[in-house]
Amino acid sequence: MLKALAPVALAGLLAILPSAATDAGCNDPSGFSAWIEGVKHEAAAQGISPRGIAALDGLAYDAAVVSRDRRQGVFRQSFEQFAGRMVPPRLPRGVQMMKRHAALLSRIERDFGVPGSVVVAIWGLETDFGADLGSFPTIRALATLAYDCRRPEKFRPELFDALQIVARGDMSVAAMRGAWAGEIGQTQFMPSSYLEFAVDYDGDGRRDLVRSVPDALASTANYLRGYGWQRGAPYGPGTRNFEAIQAWNKAEVYARTIAYFAERLESAR
Numbered sequence: 001m002l003k004a005l006a007p008v009a010l011a012g013l014l015a016i017l018p019s020a021a022t023d024a025g026c027n028d029p030s031g032f033s034a035w036i037e038g039v040k041h042e043a044a045a046q047g048i049s050p051r052g053i054a055a056l057d058g059l060a061y062d063a064a065v066v067s068r069d070r071r072q073g074v075f076r077q078s079f080e081q082f083a084g085r086m087v088p089p090r091l092p093r094g095v096q097m098m099k100r101h102a103a104l105l106s107r108i109e110r111d112f113g114v115p116g117s118v119v120v121a122i123w124g125l126e127t128d129f130g131a132d133l134g135s136f137p138t139i140r141a142l143a144t145l146a147y148d149c150r151r152p153e154k155f156r157p158e159l160f161d162a163l164q165i166v167a168r169g170d171m172s173v174a175a176m177r178g179a180w181a182g183e184i185g186q187t188q189f190m191p192s193s194y195l196e197f198a199v200d201y202d203g204d205g206r207r208d209l210v211r212s213v214p215d216a217l218a219s220t221a222n223y224l225r226g227y228g229w230q231r232g233a234p235y236g237p238g239t240r241n242f243e244a245i246q247a248w249n250k251a252e253v254y255a256r257t258i259a260y261f262a263e264r265l266e267s268a269r
Contacts (some may be wrong), residue, residue: 123216162182
């Protein structure tokens with residue numbers, strides 16, 4: 001879980017920071033504040049600037065986030081159930097978005113090779129085309145999940161990546177709000193994906209996946225390209241491009257719904 005550090009520094013940090021996965025107190029909110037102080041030491045050792053580390057100041061454990069993590073069940077639905085619930089209500093709006101952003105989507109397909117229909121399908125399924133980005137404070141949510149016993153190995157690195165986003169000035173702590181599991185922006189990037197794939201597509205000098213539609217949609221296409229998207233190839237189940245869609249979301253039912261929604265958008269144009 002720890003980034004590469006000099007052996008002495010790493011040993012010191014391990015003494016300060018027992019693994020949340022093996023720490024018997026990791027489900028006890030009373031230990032959260034002390035744990036955060038250890039995280040600050042580790043962040044400094046990783047070279048995260050004081051501006052980024054300051055995002056940890058005053059954080060409180062969020063029991064609502066842990067509760068959400070414990071009761072996920074939506075992806076146990078069948079494809080017919082899930083797609084039938086998610087696609088028809090969004091299809092008319094999706095067609096409007098395809099028309100409204102036709103020039104932008106054409107440019108994105110030219111630059112990244114990903115059809116606009118696929119990008120818009122993801123946009124619609126993730127946040128209703130930017131209407132519902134989520135309201136959970138991202139740093140607090142990620143810190144809570146990193147402290148929790150269930151999946152610290154997943155969320156601890158994401159917490160440090162979120163601090164890096166603040167440190168480099170892409171987002172303020174106040175603006176960094178999203179889903180309960182730490183996803184950010186109009187297509188819901190985890191912080192690690194934000195750092196790796198976010199692009200400044202509107203030319204304002206910032207990678208803003210919250211307020212900038214061009215940045216959000218181009219970054220989504222860049223993500224798919226980064227996972228092997230092949231220009232001009234099909235993207236249904238069993239294809240290489242479908243594997244790229246599954247890199248976006250590993251749940252088979254969700255990936256199939258993205259592909260289905262994109263096909264419906266193509267046929268409705």
